[in-house]
Amino acid sequence: MMNNPLILPKSFYLREDVVEIAKDLLGKFLVTNLNGELRKGMIVETEAYSQYDDKACHAYNGKRTKRTETMFLEGGHAYVYLCYGIHHLFNVVTNKADVAEAVLIRAIEPIECCNNNSNGPGKLTKALGINTLHDKSSLIDSSIWIEANEEDKLGDVVASKRIGVDYAGKDANKLWRFYLSESKWVSKK
């Protein structure tokens, strides 16, 4: 994957507005190259999480643990963790080092070698072959990366409440989930 001009540069991830980045990731291509097999899907659904003013975030209020440590890395890294003992969830770490913010990729539209369904955060990691071994991987120069979409014909972007974070009280009402309204691959309308 050397010198691919479409790969999003680190500066894309280092920006300080994680909500903005969550929106920008829609329509981009998430690509993995594992075991010599290239897999690619278009991102159609994302959610933003921030350590600031967001109880739903694992690193809320700057909480640093072995698991959340990844979110404190510099933007442009993968944050992968196990949920419900079964599902691997893939996030993109954003902002500068020591600021814990990330974007959860919730659904992709299969493009290459992802015949499996991928309309949910647990399913897309399975379709792409992502697991917790990829936690802390760089998204710039390793086997997982995100490419720009030169066509960039997105259609309508819809904002909604995030899924599965009711425990977060008022923060559960934040409109920090974004999806492409025309995509049939969105996990839930």
Next chain:
DNA sequence: TCTACGATCACCT
């Protein structure tokens, strides 16, 4: 050490 629970999914009624 021990216990509780989750950024989900598939299958059941």
Next chain:
DNA sequence: GGTGATCGTAGAA
């Protein structure tokens, strides 16, 4: 619509 699977992590003791 309701619920069980399943296990690493976090927090308590």
